[in-house]
Amino acid sequence: MSIIKSALSQIAHGHPLVTEFKNQVITLKPLPLPSNNIVLVDYTLEGHDDQYEVKFNGPLDVDLSALFRYLTTMNDPTGSKSFPKYEDVIDALNVIMGHSPRGNSEIASIGRSRFFPIDEPTLRTERQGLGWNEAIRGYFQSARPATGRLLLNANVSHGVFRPAGPAINLFTQAALYNMHTLHKNMSELRARVTYLGDKGETKRVLVKIIQGLASPYTAKGKVAKPPKVKRLGATATEVEFYLTGPTGSTGLAPNRYYTVAEYFQRRYGKSVNPNLPVINIGTSQRPVYMPAEAVEIIPGQPLQRKLNARETPTLITFACRSPVANATSITTFGRKCLQLDNNEKLSEFGVEIEKDLLTINERELKNPDIQYKNQKEANPSEGSWNMIGVKVLKPGAKIDRWTFVHVDPEPRDKDTVTRIMNGEFTKVLTDMGIPIAETPMHPQGLVVNTRAAHPVDAVRHAFTEIRRASGGKGAQFVFVILAQNDPDVYAAVKSLGDTEFGIHTTCMVRKNFTKGRPMDQYFANVGLKINLKMGGNNHQLKNDIAIIREGKTMVVGYDVTHPPPGSNSPSLVGLVASVDKELSQWPAAAWAQDGRVEMLGEKLRENFGERLVLWQKNNQQRLPENIIIFRDGVSEGQFQQVLDKELPLIREACAKKYPANSAQPKITVVVSVKRHQTRFYPTDPKHMTKSRNVATGTVVDRGVTQARIWDFFLVAHAALQGTARPAHYTVLLDEVFRANLGQGAAAANGIQELTHEMCYMFGRATKAVSICPPAYYADIVCTRQRAYMTDLFSDTSDTASVGGASSTSRAGYGKDISVEVHRDLRNSMYYI
Template sequence: MEDAWIQANSSPAGQLTTKMGRLAASNTPDPSTHIFPFRPNFGHEGIKTELWANYFKLNLTVRSLFAYSLTISRPVPVEEEGKPPKKGGKSTSGKKDGDAADTPKGKKLAIIIQLALDQLPEQAVIASEFKQQVITLKKLDLPETNAINVQITDRARPDKWVVTFNGPESLQIDDLMEYLITMKDVDSSFPKFAREIDAIGVILGHMARTDPGTTAIGSGRFFAFDNARADAARDIDQSMVTILRGYFQSVRPATGRLLVNTNVTHGIFRRAGNLGAILTKKGLNRMQTISAQNIDFRYAAQLKEVNSKFLSRVRVRVHFPGKRAGEFSGSQDATSSGLATSRDNLDKNGKEIEEGASPQFTVPRFSYGGPQHVKFLLRAREPQPGEKPKRAPKGLQWGTYVTVAQYYMAKYDHEADLSLPVINTSPPGRRPNYSLAELVEILPGQTIKAKLSPIEQDAMIQFACRPPPSNAHSIVTSARQLLAYDSNNLLLNNFGIAVGKELIKVLARQLPPPEVAYMSSRGNSAQSVLPNDGGWLMKQVKVIRPGRLINNWTYLYFGQGQNPKPTVKNFVQFMKNNVGIQINPTPNPSQIPADGVCVAGNVTLEAAFASLAKCRPQLIFVVLPSKDAVTYNTIKKLGDIAYGFQTVCVQADKFMSEKGQLGYFANVGLKVNLKFGGVNHKLSRDIELIKAGKTMVVGYDVTHPTNMAPGAAANAPSLVGLVASIDRDLAQWPAYVWSMKGKVEMLDDTLVHGFKSRLQLWGRNNKGQLPENIVIFRDGVSEGQFSQVLDQELPKIREACLSLYTSSRRPRISLIVSVKRHQTRFYPTDPTKIHSRSKSPREGTVVDRGVTSVRYWDFFLQAHASLQGTARPAHYTVLLDEIFRADYGAAAANALEKMTHEMCYLYGRATKAVSICPPAYYADLVCTRARIHNDELFDDNQSVASGKSAAATKIIHESLKDTMYYI
């Protein structure tokens, strides 16, 4: 019986019983297959309205397609044909087996595939994503071996490859369209017909991928970078990046039809253009000042950051000077390693790539060099048969070391710019080839994976923030042009695919906001507040329940400007008298420094915390002079991990400014109350399922290593944040956090212990009683991973429950995936049902038809009021339901939508509805804090790439582990 309960991964299955999509639920679960919960009904509560969605309808006349998978390899020499490869031998390229030269990627891979496609018959109708597959209308007329030989000729030596077409696999588009109309399950897989849908996406993206003025990122993001069609671009001052506005597309199934989701997207790219000019604008043209007597290590640090972040593995065009100034005798494209460094010609183990050919730097302790600093071995190229040996450039000798400046003067009569660093235009892992920065051009359209600076982040946010009408207009104009949706796309015509001209319309509903409740200013009764535009003011009210008494506290401030002591005193009085927090009005003089601790001069944060350790303050306020991520991270690691002090950081300019000060005080006060176990506000009418105090709500999320240097992400861990409510108030959400193998989405066995700890915490707060219902919001998984959640994570949750519940009593579980990072957007069609400021749909908008499937139970909810930009709704999909259908029957959809919507008004840190329900929101915050605690695993890329950093999450201090320390 227990095994059956663990394996029961689906709610009662249902069957589609009518052509109109009315669903009748079956009462028998089948644990052997993943039959996701059928939609019990559509929701009907709320004010009806109509919206545009950023989808175009696809019209298909094609009946079937064929898919070939591609294998790219080196040709086998004639003398080796028919022989098994030698163990430990070398490939035909002269490189070791498995060398990067034998695994083409990116641009080179696309070129190889295109050369192969060019050899196919002209009448063949072909599309590709230029990575792994080719989609065709008919079977291809291929050689007997299914292989095509290609050769890249624009290189010093011919670069030969073999492209093998495996297959074909037959794709039945007719079956896909029949399924969308009937919604009959043909098997237990999800999503259905993924291969066919992916193939149509490949066809839609083919023309944009072949456009030389467009770059593609991943499977569905496209950016035009040529001046004629670039929708928008912005260079960031004092940065080497450019922001481009582009477009996303993805084919999506919906009830009775196939759609293409098209949206505005933004990307960070390397700034294109002359590298010398870019470095000069960045202020990095100071090489002429470097000598053995004058070493600027700050300059070296700047070069190191630019090199690792922007210049590593950048595609460039190297120009060769001509006879006249400003003219070029030729050029060559290359993948550059970046700035010339003293480690050029060394592999990752420190051995010479080519023996005796390592460069020499004339400034020994400086890792970089200008044309006057970098010397390389001048060697003659071996002549071809019948060719005369070439002479060395004028005044130079073969086999000697010369500076880059001497070489360019001797060979090209070109005077190098001595202020700029030298560039190594050979790919990583090859013998270096040095070029002058002023002769190197960064090619356009190159995305960048790096952590953005605060200035770059702010610029990105400002650039991306556009009113909904502007984005909608771009989608129906610029996007259609870039993605070639219209009749001039002969490829779509040949495949029998047409893209509708207008955005589709969908039915929506606006759910009413719930009333929220505070304690009256006198503290003797609850007082209701009705939100307006998704928010409310906290005036003449106090928190519903204050947290634990804060008796011992102090503050740290940085010794610049005025002393914040008077402001701190006013702030604490405000929290006590106006917010209702139980706190000692002044620092406890017997234990805590009355005037706080000044962090200035030789006093470090570490020393300040160490000096307070014997006093054991419950809370430390830190007054920061500015927004400084490094200082903030240090404070949180010291407080959360090392000493177990609750910490709250405030910015001096906002904290000590009279403008908006009381609102800032209130916001910080809400954080303090949550950290100490308080309840800030609640709903005037409790959520139906929650009010009996028998339902625990859970949220969990995983964050992966991102924006890291090549090689670093492989050694960095993924971090998991798990939160759960502790009672009916839905105010306190203590966290459990751990690390696991990087880039793995499905949780490991630690989930059993983590989930068990949340159940035990619930029991301690509910007189030993465990919850009868558990509603779980699993954040951030894709549709292709839904079955994995049920296969791999749900059994661990069941196992945790089995260890605590009796055999006769099991909790009912509903498991819902919440996703915020998707591309669906809605635009109002009725000007009377629109947010007056942002022009987005009003808060409380729910959509469960039109862009969803009648078969599966999902819905979009925009709970918040977007103040600027285009509102992004959250997408919720039910993977397992043992609660709502059983308790609410045909009204189950209404019950879940209403509960999720009203929970968005219970986010304790704000006086407004949030965009995604609190358990998912809090889990994301926990992951963010865990990343701060372990920032050396993510920010110290060199250490992580070498495998030196231990991939183990730091443990939260015992005194904070069951608190909302992360808020």
């Protein structure tokens, strides 16, 4: 940033300009550049003077007036149907908006749009619970086009940052008994390091990268006289380094070892704390040790790793605030952080941001009534209902062979679990109408000891014993009682059950059995999953969804999840499709493709064709006349690619399955997105939930949308805490609704009502969900795949994966190691 700032200061000469300090400069007129477009910058880095060349390319003209003409008329004069429109102009506006906060040393900028005030103590958490890191409340901003106007989309954002401040203060607060954790937390931090002169005065301050704490393994065998370090995290009196001459008049003898404390005392007349670790600001091969007093960690460095299970609740608690609190924060602290007021740069570019949040109109869709067996009804309130006194609508296949497994049990708890599994558990399921044998195959259960064996080996041994005891038939269902939420054991259970043994599995945590209170509600929730896995239907809407009731429409959902940046792991695809008009069963297909590739390839055609075959088998050999597709997770810039790359593969799959002389199905493609920053805050108490969010069923399709883009926001669910996040749906193609309901409002209302009512059809819950089930199920399928490949996805675990040959290939491993769901489960909702 400093080099770019220096280059721009040389050529600005009163020209208004803004930048994101990386590769873009926005100006109102061309810059007076040298003939070769290169500006030379003298810069000192880590004590070394150097000269840098900053080369400017362009300029490229950005026509703001063209964007405003489009927003006024909503007509693209080029005739292009691509989306989004005028990306280059919006990008330039975002550079203008972000220039001031990004150039402020008291604000940390993350990515292109997130800004965090690092000098505001009221907007941060304590470090307890976040592994010595801290959460900071910041703000997101992005320019968004809407019909007739340009909007600034602003929202509260939360980030986790690494520790900052004088190292001596941080060490005083830290748990110095755990040096391994402290060493890891210090590694790769940028810090200002103070170098002293002969009289102990500050000579210079340089920015360095911390290697970590002193380690006895550092530089071993690399240099002739390596440092002597007694232990990891050794103090200034426990680390010795070899000093070569000459030493001048410092009073230090050459060619001998000195401790860090001794060196600072004799060289600079400075005493250092003998109880605090020294810090390595060199490398592991060539360490340079500095006392904590000389090191100050630069604030605003984001945590790059994923939070673990112990840390996540701390961030959730900090981030969870009422809608009113967030709305107030945006218009007060947010405006200050984003520097929206009295901003000279914004004024130079003619940008002004209104003081208040935008007020828009919404409408509310009616909560549909729910129906169970024998036409018993449940009436949702704020998107939620209960199952008291009702049975599932349609039971799945009877579970004749089932058993349960204790993982690392405690003797007393084991007896409690055994008693409940042989009594209350089956009673609750039977009362729900789920057919299950009263007695398990192993009345005492089986025991898995993961302390003595790897989780995969321990679980495989138990599953093998289950198969042997049943004469090779195996169990239909195995219930695994975990000692705690253990991702490694969970992954082993799902991977082995789904891919190797063909057994349905459900994991439960032991603490739920030992609370000493009835487990009816807990087992009822488990029962919903069980019935879906066995092919059942838990509930339906009292009034059938209009376009679905005729049994001629298949609904599809698919999603792609990606590995973390820098990983060579594959991206994972999940595809689900309905097989009946009840929308109860959603068999899945899953596969992998090249990492971080969003658009689907040839396997989409093959697997989509298999979904059509399943529909045909369940519908008297008829193929669907309509196909409604919910494509999850693509960005606006990829919308056209969905139509250009994925839709042709889907049409090819249909062409192969439909008779040559018959009509091809009508297709509607809708993109569903949850990861966006638009939020709505109610203004009327009559139209808000108990948590003070907008009412369930709220639809917004005006004010923040574009007339030429068929999109809408829907809040189908009730957020129990925090601010409800609406789902954003964009219709990329419609051949179904307009053909059945006509043009205009009828088609728009039809797709909104379908999407809303489907949110009440998520089979494992008694509440409306925030995203429509096809997209939700597809995301779950992707997540389940990660459990099969834990060696590739470190956020799951590092357990070795298991499975047989299939189509889920692993990128970057030199050979095709893959996973396929067992044939006995393939056409079921095994993933739920």
